[in-house]
Amino acid sequence: xxxxxxxxxxxxxxxxxxxxxxxxxxxxxxxxxxxxxxxxxxxxxxxxxxxxxxxxxxxxxxxxxxxxxxxxxxxxxxxxxxxxxxxxxxxxxxxxxxxxxxxxxxxxxxxxxxxxxxxxxxxxxxxxxxxxxxxxxxxxxxxxxxxxxxxxxxxxxxxxxxxxxxxxxxxxxxxxxxxxxxxxxxxxxxxxxxxxxxxxxxxxxxxxxxxxxxxxxxxxxxxxxxxxxxxxxxxxxxxxxxxxxxxxxxx
Numbered sequence: 001x002x003x004x005x006x007x008x009x010x011x012x013x014x015x016x017x018x019x020x021x022x023x024x025x026x027x028x029x030x031x032x033x034x035x036x037x038x039x040x041x042x043x044x045x046x047x048x049x050x051x052x053x054x055x056x057x058x059x060x061x062x063x064x065x066x067x068x069x070x071x072x073x074x075x076x077x078x079x080x081x082x083x084x085x086x087x088x089x090x091x092x093x094x095x096x097x098x099x100x101x102x103x104x105x106x107x108x109x110x111x112x113x114x115x116x117x118x119x120x121x122x123x124x125x126x127x128x129x130x131x132x133x134x135x136x137x138x139x140x141x142x143x144x145x146x147x148x149x150x151x152x153x154x155x156x157x158x159x160x161x162x163x164x165x166x167x168x169x170x171x172x173x174x175x176x177x178x179x180x181x182x183x184x185x186x187x188x189x190x191x192x193x194x195x196x197x198x199x200x201x202x203x204x205x206x207x208x209x210x211x212x213x214x215x216x217x218x219x220x221x222x223x224x225x226x227x228x229x230x231x232x233x234x235x236x237x238x239x240x241x242x243x244x245x246x247x248x249x250x251x
Contacts, residue, residue: 006244006245007242007243007244007245008038008039008105008106008107008108008158008242008243008245009036009037009038009039009240009241009242010037010038010039010040010041010108010160010240010241010242010243011033011036011037011039011040011041011238011239011240012040012041012042012043012162012201012221012223012238012239012240012241013029013033013040013041013042013043013203013223013225013228013237013238013239014042014043014044014045014074014164014201014202014203014204014223014224014225015043015044015045015074015203015204015206015224015225015226016029016042016045016046016047016058016225017045017046017047017048017076017225018046018047018048018054018055018057018058018061019047019048019049019054019057020051020053020054020057022054022057022058022061023057023060023061024061025061026058026061026062027061027064029236029237029238030061030062030063030064030065031064031065032236032238033065033067033236033238034064034065034066034067036236036238036240037067037238037240038067038068038105038106039067039068039069039070039105039106040065040067040068040069040070040238041069041070041071041110041160041162041201041223042069042070042071042072042095043071043072043074043162043163043164043201043202043203043223043224044071044072044073044074044075044076044077044114044163044164044202044203044204045074045075045076045077045164045203045204045224046058046071046073046074046076046077046086046090047076047077047086048076048079049076049079049080050076050077050078050079050080050081050082050083050086051080051082051086052082052085052086052089055085055086055089055090056089058090059089059090059093059095062093062095063093068096068105068106069094069095069096070095070096070097070098070103070105070110070112070162071090071095071096071097071098071112071162072097072098072099072112072113072114072162072163072164073086073087073097073099073114073164074114074164074203074204075114075164075204087099097112098110098111098112098113098150098162099112099113099114099146100112100113100146100147100149100150101150102150102151102153102154104156106245107156107158107245107246108156108158108159108160108198108243109154109155109156109158109159109160110159110160110161110162111147111150111151111153111154111159111160111161111162111197112150112161112162112163113143113146113147113150113162113163113188114143114163114164114165115143115147115163115164115165115166115167115184115185115188115202116139116140116142116143116165116184116185116188117136117140117165117181117182117183117184117185118136118137118140118181118184118185118186118187119180119181119185119186120168120169120180120181120184120185120186121169121186123180123181124185124186124187125137125140125181125185127141140185140187140188141187143165143187143188144185144187144188144190144191147161147163147188147191147192148190148191148194148195151191151192151194151195151197152195154195156246157246158198158243158244158246159195159196159197159198160197160198160199160200160201160243161192161197161199161200161201162200162201162202163184163188163200163201163202164202164203164204165183165184165185165188165202165204166183166184166188166202166204166205166208166220166222167184167185167186167188167189167192167200167202167214167220168184168186168189168212168213168214168220169184169186169212170209170211170212170213170220171202171205171208171209171210171211171212171220171221171222172184172205172208172209172222173208173209174205174207174208174209175205175206175207175208183204183205183208184202184204184205189214189215192214192216192218193214193215193216196216196218197218198218198219198241198243199218199219199220199221199241199243200214200218200219200220200221201220201221201223201239202220202221202222202223203222203223203224203225204224205222205224205227206224206226206227207226207227208222208224208227209222210222210227210228210231210232210239221239221241223238223239225237225238
């Protein structure tokens with residue numbers, strides 16, 4: 001790996017959905033990402049059922065990627081209630097797993113949260129009525145607050161935000177309209193308006209749209225692997241962006 005003097009190249013992909021029988025199927029992706037980029041961002045749903053056995057397969061597959069790897073978990077990684085084990089296996093393998101934290105890679109500040117659902121714009125679910133509805137909305141608010149807190153800690157001039165759920169409606173378009181509210185929420189966009197970043201990456205919406213923008217024109221990239229494979233069949237299934245290189249800040 002040779003880092004450009006002018007920019008840092010990030011590869012991003014989500015929704016790998018690694019299973020126990022996936023051995024050998026993801027190795028080429030990680031090898032190609034390491035050859036194309038200076039760091040790799042994994043945007044959730046790394047496993048299919050959130051099992052430690054799946055995670056062990058995943059870390060074996062990513063062993064060839066000798067570049068920094070940063071990840072957030074997705075809803076599938078929570079499916080079996082063993083997300084802490086999944087996270088620990090990833091961390092032990094050298095992956096930086098973010099859940100409302102910030103880190104710095106080659107002078108670029110990176111924040112990450114899973115995010116949550118709740119809908120967009122006028123269709124955003126409000127905390128009214130039954131306790132279960134309030135609890136659902138509070139989860140979305142909690143994830144948005146974690147994102148805002150992490151963004152506020154960054155002291156780098158160049159920054160990236162990673163999520164699993166989408167902060168904008170534009171990148172979920174292509175999915176059935178009826179499930180938009182379960183693919184993300186505008187509440188995740190609000191911190192990005194207060195603390196702008198160079199780019200936002202998310203996954204989750206397998207049949208969504210590859211690109212969109214926040215209301216303050218921050219580019220948002222849907223990097224769900226099934227979407228990238230369908231949209232760009234002639235490319236490896238990850239998205240590359242270049243961030244101008246500056247002097248490192250502090251986190």
